[in-house]
Amino acid sequence: MTRNNPPRSSGRQGGSGRTSGAKPGQVAHPRWSNRRARPEATDREGNTARSLPPVPGEQRPEKPVKAVQPAKAAKAAPAKGDKPAKGAAKGAPKDGGQPARQGRRPGAVRPPKALRPAQPVLRQPSGDPLVGERYEVEVGPVAHGGHCVARHEGRVLFVRHALPGERVVALVTEGTTTSRFLRADAVEVLEAAKDRIEAPCPFSGPGRCGGCDWQHVSPGGQRKLKAAVLTEQLAKLAGLTPEEARWDGSVEPVGGKLPAGEVPAWRSRVQYAVDEEGVVGLRKHRSHDVQPVDRCLIAAPGVTELGIESRDWTGVASVEAVAATGSSDRQVILRPRPGEQLPLVELDRETSIARVDDQDLFHRVHGRTFVRERAAGRTWRVSNGGFWQIHPEAPDTLVDAVLTGLDPQWGESALDLYCGVGLFAGALAERVGEEGAVLGIESGKQAVLDARHNLAALEQVRIECDKVETLLPRTGITSTDLIVLDPPRAGAGRETVAHLSSLEARRIAYVACDPAALARDLAFFREGGYRLVSLRAFDLFPMTQHFECVAILEPAAE
Numbered sequence: 001m002t003r004n005n006p007p008r009s010s011g012r013q014g015g016s017g018r019t020s021g022a023k024p025g026q027v028a029h030p031r032w033s034n035r036r037a038r039p040e041a042t043d044r045e046g047n048t049a050r051s052l053p054p055v056p057g058e059q060r061p062e063k064p065v066k067a068v069q070p071a072k073a074a075k076a077a078p079a080k081g082d083k084p085a086k087g088a089a090k091g092a093p094k095d096g097g098q099p100a101r102q103g104r105r106p107g108a109v110r111p112p113k114a115l116r117p118a119q120p121v122l123r124q125p126s127g128d129p130l131v132g133e134r135y136e137v138e139v140g141p142v143a144h145g146g147h148c149v150a151r152h153e154g155r156v157l158f159v160r161h162a163l164p165g166e167r168v169v170a171l172v173t174e175g176t177t178t179s180r181f182l183r184a185d186a187v188e189v190l191e192a193a194k195d196r197i198e199a200p201c202p203f204s205g206p207g208r209c210g211g212c213d214w215q216h217v218s219p220g221g222q223r224k225l226k227a228a229v230l231t232e233q234l235a236k237l238a239g240l241t242p243e244e245a246r247w248d249g250s251v252e253p254v255g256g257k258l259p260a261g262e263v264p265a266w267r268s269r270v271q272y273a274v275d276e277e278g279v280v281g282l283r284k285h286r287s288h289d290v291q292p293v294d295r296c297l298i299a300a301p302g303v304t305e306l307g308i309e310s311r312d313w314t315g316v317a318s319v320e321a322v323a324a325t326g327s328s329d330r331q332v333i334l335r336p337r338p339g340e341q342l343p344l345v346e347l348d349r350e351t352s353i354a355r356v357d358d359q360d361l362f363h364r365v366h367g368r369t370f371v372r373e374r375a376a377g378r379t380w381r382v383s384n385g386g387f388w389q390i391h392p393e394a395p396d397t398l399v400d401a402v403l404t405g406l407d408p409q410w411g412e413s414a415l416d417l418y419c420g421v422g423l424f425a426g427a428l429a430e431r432v433g434e435e436g437a438v439l440g441i442e443s444g445k446q447a448v449l450d451a452r453h454n455l456a457a458l459e460q461v462r463i464e465c466d467k468v469e470t471l472l473p474r475t476g477i478t479s480t481d482l483i484v485l486d487p488p489r490a491g492a493g494r495e496t497v498a499h500l501s502s503l504e505a506r507r508i509a510y511v512a513c514d515p516a517a518l519a520r521d522l523a524f525f526r527e528g529g530y531r532l533v534s535l536r537a538f539d540l541f542p543m544t545q546h547f548e549c550v551a552i553l554e555p556a557a558e
């Protein structure tokens with residue numbers, strides 16, 4: 001267990017731990033100089049940071065432990081669209097197929113939502129179904145959600161696979177005569193927009209893989225669509241023009257220019273679904289159906305090399321593949337179908353394997369329970385599919401944007417809210433130094449253990465485990481110099497933003513993956529007396545509708 005974990009603050013000002021230079025109510029400097037020397041941090045398997053093999057760039061004299069057995073020779077991948085042969089490629093995990101344990105094992109954690117099986121939502125639509133109707137429509141502007149808006153006989157259609165200004169035949173995929181809006185796919189393009197390209201991925205298109213929204217759009221065209229969505233959300237939910245938001249109106253490309261027609265292979269984490277026959281693929285749009293794929297073009301090479309698509313996954317419900325950046329670590333997380341035993345697994349590359357049971361608990365099957373990522377000059381332990389940015393360049397890009405916007409000074413205090421495994425807390429701690437203080441708050445138990453492990457050497461950092469909205473008011477902190485918040489898609493919300501606005505921070509960095517939640521929260525920050533200093537948007541999810549923003553705020557009075 002890591003040891004940079006003082007007793008939880010309980011309403012005392014500045015939290016627990018001896019303070020150093022912090023005013024009452026400020027983020028306190030967590031020094032515990034009267035404590036005994038801390039034992040070395042360990043993971044759940046008892047490995048210490050030094051007992052693990054180094055990753056490139058890390059200089060540690062040590063010998064590796066627990067070498068993972070190399071996988072057996074790869075089987076030839078089937079031709080595109082072929083179904084993998086049943087019974088192919090099997091090897092023996094040690095505890096595969098053991099019955100799931102009852103109750104929560106100490107130290108066991110729930111996996112992120114993405115790994116939990118989706119619950120079917122049963123709704124009784126009223127009106128007569130319109131699914132299957134075909135309408136010839138003029139396509140209007142792009143909307144938040146990876147589609148464009150069109151109208152037909154007074155009805156609004158959200159049309160996928162279209163582009164603004166096009167004339168298409170839209171096939172209705174959801175909705176009835178009483179629906180407020182219909183969903184549709186452009187199944188025929190009558191007049192194409194200039195940004196339209198031939199989709200490089202054979203699995204994208206109407207009724208197929210739901211992973212990418214903009215396969216049919218040039219890279220520059222995709223960024224224009226994302227910029228239009230951000231512009232619209234800022235106007236609609238925050239009443240801001242790009243100029244007022246101090247945004248130059250661009251979505252910045254990340255990862256260098258590729259030759260025309262080449263697709264960026266950026267996804268270092270891929271969640272595959274498996275159909276009842278054991279065929280692996282990706283989920284169709286708004287569906288539990290599986291689109292079999294023999295290769296995902298946006299998957300990082302480290303994922304593709306595992307050869308997941310060429311295996312038979314009978315008995316498995318989902319396969320998550322993780323390929324770390326800056327280390328050779330690979331992890332595959334398997335969820336067996338209810339009542340099924342985990343099959344024997346053999347992949348093309350050496351990889352750790354974990355199993356998630358029907359109570360969402362992780363079990364180590366083979367190798368480590370985590371991967372090591374490199375970013376911001378450090379190695380980060382990320383356990384069992386815990387949150388880490390997916391694009392290999394995202395962590396450095398976002399840290400750079402946050403530090404540039406905040407300009408942290410030696411001795412300042414900072415909050416890192418929704419801190420995950422501690423990425424921004426670590427970067428802030430380096431800048432504020434030993435005289436400064438950083439408090440990270442994260443609700444995921446395993447992420448907190450990872451963050452404490454990752455930042456164990458930085459005494460100025462404290463990581464607390466709870467929901468931001470619950471814990472922050474309890475800390476007694478009434479002021480801080482800097483705040484980073486990087487909430488999940490839902491954003492921070494009115495109450496949390498109001499609380500943050502009361503802390504008199506010199507600067508706030510808001511890292512956002514949803515432009516609507518960001519725009520709504522920016523309006524709340526304005527109510528709280530904050531204004532935008534700068535806003536940047538980054539194309540960290542090429543070929544999809546998603547992008548990441550970094551907004552920097554300061555008190556409006558300044």
Ligand SMILES: C[S@@+](CC[C@H](N)C(=O)[O-])C[C@H]1O[C@@H](n2cnc3c(N)ncnc32)[C@H](O)[C@@H]1O
Nearest residue numbers: 387418419420423442443444467468486487488
């Ligand atoms: C977008 S991730 C950001 C993680 C981290 N900043 C990074 O860049 O790696 C959001 C994180 O917030 C955590 N989280 C979600 N809801 C939370 C809440 N109400 N309070 C605290 N943490 C929360 C999630 O577990 C996740 O680790």
